[in-house]
Amino acid sequence: MKTVLITGANRGIGLATAKLLKKRKYKVIGIARKKIRNFPGKFFECDLTNQKSIKKLIKQIKNYNIDCLVNNAGTSFGQSIDDLDLDTFDKSINLNLRPAVQLSLELVKNMKKKKFGRIVSISSRAALGRELRTSYSVAKSGLYGFTRTWALELAKFNITVNLVSPGPIMTELHKRNNSQNKSYQKKYLNQNPMRRYGDPSEVAAAICFFISDEASFITGQSLYVCGGMSVGHAPI
Ligand SMILES: NC(=O)c1ccc[n+]([C@@H]2O[C@H](COP(=O)([O-])OP(=O)(O)OC[C@H]3O[C@@H](n4cnc5c(N)ncnc54)[C@H](OP(=O)(O)O)[C@@H]3O)[C@@H](O)[C@H]2O)c1
Numbered sequence: 552m553k554t555v556l557i558t559g560a561n562r563g564i565g566l567a568t569a570k571l572l573k574k575r576k577y578k579v580i581g582i583a584r585k586k587i588r589n590f591p592g593k594f595f596e597c598d599l600t601n602q603k604s605i606k607k608l609i610k611q612i613k614n615y616n617i618d619c620l621v622n623n624a625g626t627s628f629g630q631s632i633d634d635l636d637l638d639t640f641d642k643s644i645n646l647n648l649r650p651a652v653q654l655s656l657e658l659v660k661n662m663k664k665k666k667f668g669r670i671v672s673i674s675s676r677a678a679l680g681r682e683l684r685t686s687y688s689v690a691k692s693g694l695y696g697f698t699r700t701w702a703l704e705l706a707k708f709n710i711t712v713n714l715v716s717p718g719p720i721m722t723e724l725h726k727r728n729n730s731q732n733k734s735y736q737k738k739y740l741n742q743n744p745m746r747r748y749g750d751p752s753e754v755a756a757a758i759c760f761f762i763s764d765e766a767s768f769i770t771g772q773s774l775y776v777c778g779g780m781s782v783g784h785a786p787i
Contacts, residue, residue, distance in 0.1 A: 554578040555669075555762060556617045556658070558599060558650065559624030561587045563722035564673065567751035568621060568758045575759065580615060582608065583624065599624050599650035600642070609657050619669035619762050620658050622651035622694075627677070627728045628686040640686045647690035652697055659701075659710065668710035671761045672698055673754075676718045676777045691716075695773065702771030711770040713761040718777020721748040744779030 555572050559565040560581030569579045569591050579592030586594050593615075597608040625647040628639050651672050662668025677684045678692040694714060702712040719725060719739070725748070729739065740746050754776045760766055761774070775781040 643686035
């Protein structure tokens with residue numbers, strides 16, 4: 552039975568992934584700042600932006616023989632160029648990028664020894680560029696450089712490193728960062744070729760694919776789960 556560590560696992564895409572992996576007989580370890588009841592596996596509370604908290608987590612997970620890592624914890628920071636400040640920029644890097652690299656560095660040692668590993672990071676369609684999202688887009692596109700470089704260095708150890716890049720998925724993050732005004736929502740959805748929001752389970756399916764044995768020869772890739780929005784807008 553393979554063991555998967557998922558960050559940002561207490562709701563949204565992370566929780567949907569934990570549930571699907573459990574159903575597919577993986578052993579799941581979840582991480583977020585707040586534990587939830589009935590999580591389908593072991594759970595550790597950790598603030599991934601806090602070094603003390605991460606170091607404690609690293610000790611806690613040391614003996615778990617983790618095969619796969621899903622770097623999912625993240626949040627979006629919306630600011631125009633005029634409002635952009637470097638504290639927000641640092642916050643975005645410290646949550647959306649740094650912990651993914653730090654946890655991967657920690658877990659890859661054991662993966663190399665075992666000659667097996669899967670690292671899947673959750674980027675975003677915003678990595679391609681999205682208005683009012685400098686700090687978020689920079690951090691999420693950083694995951695591309697990380698993933699592609701690690702894919703090249705780790706292929707000989709049978710470790711794959713891939714990305715899933717969601718588009719608009721109806722989660723707390725999306726609600727927090729986008730207007731819930733009805734007419735805005737209508738216009739927003741009309742831009743999406745599929746004219747609807749994605750469900751967290753649809754992203755979880757892509758994450759689980761990269762983790763599965765079926766994806767054993769796929770590395771350094773990004774799979775967009777965005778209703779086609781990374782290709783273009785819906786025709787007028
Ligand atoms: N929803 C979308 O449309 C969309 C689109 C593109 C990309 N994404 C990406 O998909 C991933 C999951 O997003 P989601 O939509 O499922 O968002 P969500 O429902 O807000 O979940 C975010 C998760 O990250 C955790 N988290 C946040 N800050 C943390 C911290 N400092 N330390 C540890 N955990 C932390 C949260 O738990 P706590 O708050 O309890 O810590 C939560 O489990 C994110 O990386 C996001 O950028 C989402």
